[in-house]
Amino acid sequence: MRYGFAIDQTTCIGCHACTVACKTEHQVPVGQFRTWVKYVDQGTFPHNTRDFGVMRCNHCTDAPCVTICPTQALFQRDDGIVDFDRDRCIGCKSCMQGCPYDAIYIDEETHTAAKCNFCAHRIDGDLEPACVVVCPTHSIWVGDLDDPSSGISRLVSSRPTQVRSPEQNTGPNVFYLGAERAVLDPLAAPADSGYLYSRPDRHRADVARDMATDPVTKARTTLNTAHPRPWGWRVTTYLWAKGVGGGAVLLAALALLVGVDLGVLTTLVAPALGVLGTAATGGLLVWDLKRPDRFWYILTKSNPRSWLVLGAYALAAFAAVSGVWLLYGIALETGLLAASPVAWTVLAVLGIPTGLMVAGYTAFLFGQAEGRDLWQSPLLFWHLVVQAVMVGAGALAVAALVAGTDAAGAALIVRALVVATVVHVAMLLVEYLGRHATRAAATAAHMVTHGRYARLFWTAGVALALLGALVALPSWGGGLLALAALGGLVVQVALLAYESVFVRAGQDVPLS
Known part of the structure; x- marks a missing residue:
């Protein structure tokens, strides 16, 4: 059994319902996210486009965060879900360094690591994750990827999919349908000088100045979350x-x-x-x-x-x-x-x-x-x-x-x-x-x-x-x-x- 997500970015409208449902379900502190929506703009007005990408833990088959965690606070369940036990976490932040997807953060209230855990408590109660329930366009699919009869397996096998950072060889179990490369590749779209509803955090803004913008697509990230350096x-x-x-x-x-x-x-x-x-x-x-x-x-x-x-x-x-x-x-x-x-x-x-x-x-x-x-x-x-x-x-x-x-x-x-x-x-x-x-x-x-x-x-x-x-x-x-x-x-x-x-x-x- 191997639970996974499939996200259809061709139908996603960037409404952030998944983000809000996740924060409500897990009482995520303000300014921190287990699931969030990234915006990437390409081109120049009036010939510009905006694409969305739902970002979260990839519940990797070979999860680096599980290997590097010194206290087994991060662990992989028999169903493939990568979960965490905040009662064992010492807040060393090594899992944040091991994760190639920026999926883990230190909860401001508990001072322990946290991330998307597939709403494991809901899965155990035969319920779907909160983000799936609220998605108005049915853009988020979940299920057993090892079961060829499951809806997610049929969807993934019938349409072209992509994963984030495949070169890391972590076996990510979040599959994207119809996602733009600039959305999935963090190096393809540096942070813009100004976001849609805010400004990028200072760290992202400073780093973006050292990154080249594609002269053809002019791709730039216009909405994202802050990810400060874990180690100083x-x-x-x-x-x-x-x-x-x-x-x-x-x-x-x-x-x-x-x-x-x-x-x-x-x-x-x-x-x-x-x-x-x-x-x-x-x-x-x-x-x-x-x-x-x-x-x-x-x-x-x-x-x-x-x-x-x-x-x-x-x-x-x-x-x-x-x-x-x-x-x-x-x-x-x-x-x-x-x-x-x-x-x-x-x-x-x-x-x-x-x-x-x-x-x-x-x-x-x-x-x-x-x-x-x-x-x-x-x-x-x-x-x-x-x-x-x-x-x-x-x-x-x-x-x-x-x-x-x-x-x-x-x-x-x-x-x-x-x-x-x-x-x-x-x-x-x-x-x-x-x-x-x-x-x-x-x-x-x-x-x-x-x-x-x-x-x-x-x-x-x-x-x-x-x-x-x-x-x-x-x-x-x-x-x-x-x-x-x-x-x-x-x-x-x-x-x-x-x-x-x-x-x-x-x-x-x-x-x-």
């Missing part, structure tokens, strides 16, 4: 914080394995950065939840497929290794224990895989955010590791100026800083100036390199990073630690600037 500066800062901690421990572990003595940087500073970076990361992640009082649901109501859950395990493992390392270092520095080569080897061997995972696991989390094509790069894991080495080495360079280390240790830190920074910038150029797998990724990359983020990207993200490496370069042999420390500080700012661009631009491409 806390996620940007979390990427940097765990990078500093993971990179510092990785570098200290490498030094141990190659026999380079970093002195107090190994015993205290690197593991302390690991502990502090993990604590800051956890704090930022909990702070970013809309229901922070439920943060522990990640561990007690876990979805083992979600990289938000697996990432929490990676953070916990890294925190444990860093914490034990720090306690051992304190015991050595205070004379409570004597140094043991075996103990250092064990810590180094544990520090490398946990450091790699804490630095790079976000690549897999972002990979599950299937609505954000910019974040789907196969290089992202390794790029995050390179970034971690860059800022981790930068932090150790600052610490070396204060705490001191020998020339060999300083040289290792500086060389890691310079090389990682150069590789980071090279990867940026490859990522943003090369070819992109989808139009959405190309659109986001254009915003970064030539659009609204270009100045910040090129000056702070690229030029400032190279400046940090250049400033630290004279310390290559282990001397002039003041320059290395200055370079180490500069790359922290450069990475924060870049992560701000990366996180925002990935969310700026419209999905509906």
Whole structure:
């Protein structure tokens, strides 16, 4: 059994009865929508047209929101309906990133995720969804798509249909009949400067300036809903914080394995950065939840497929290794224990895989955010590791100026800083100036390199990073630690600037 919708846009009159019925049935707050009608105008008066599109959850066969949800608050029923349990939701907003259709929002009253749930309570009572009942032109069809005798199956099989974002391979179960491409493709019709009854929200209006309008159709969206970015500066800062901690421990572990003595940087500073970076990361992640009082649901109501859950395990493992390392270092520095080569080897061997995972696991989390094509790069894991080495080495360079280390240790830190920074910038150029797998990724990359983020990207993200490496370069042999420390500080700012661009631009491409 597989429930689905079929929407006949050739008979839809754009009356919004479905929107009002949905809001009434589910008590949806003002300004938020589970179902809404999008307007797209094409052409120039008097030869212009207006088309409608009913937007909602697509109840995907392979639903990304279900996979990424860390607490199984979103789930797929046996009849194919993708439903949600607000009592399990922690408000992490990852489902909003996973959905390629802008179908999920955070309810302003409950602070939990919500969306069209096919009026599952009505379906269970052998009733049709509210939107179907009120549609005056019978433009919305529902039923079992797996039943060839059902009305919706006969309709879909007898007429040409389209789905939204088929390239995402989610198996959407909302089929459109007679819909204009510009209505279904969010990149084909940028938001107009003014809507019919209002103005577009500032975010959509700003993004539209970086999107090309088709010179032939002149398609533009003249009515739509607001979809603000789910993730902001806390996620940007979390990427940097765990990078500093993971990179510092990785570098200290490498030094141990190659026999380079970093002195107090190994015993205290690197593991302390690991502990502090993990604590800051956890704090930022909990702070970013809309229901922070439920943060522990990640561990007690876990979805083992979600990289938000697996990432929490990676953070916990890294925190444990860093914490034990720090306690051992304190015991050595205070004379409570004597140094043991075996103990250092064990810590180094544990520090490398946990450091790699804490630095790079976000690549897999972002990979599950299937609505954000910019974040789907196969290089992202390794790029995050390179970034971690860059800022981790930068932090150790600052610490070396204060705490001191020998020339060999300083040289290792500086060389890691310079090389990682150069590789980071090279990867940026490859990522943003090369070819992109989808139009959405190309659109986001254009915003970064030539659009609204270009100045910040090129000056702070690229030029400032190279400046940090250049400033630290004279310390290559282990001397002039003041320059290395200055370079180490500069790359922290450069990475924060870049992560701000990366996180925002990935969310700026419209999905509906």
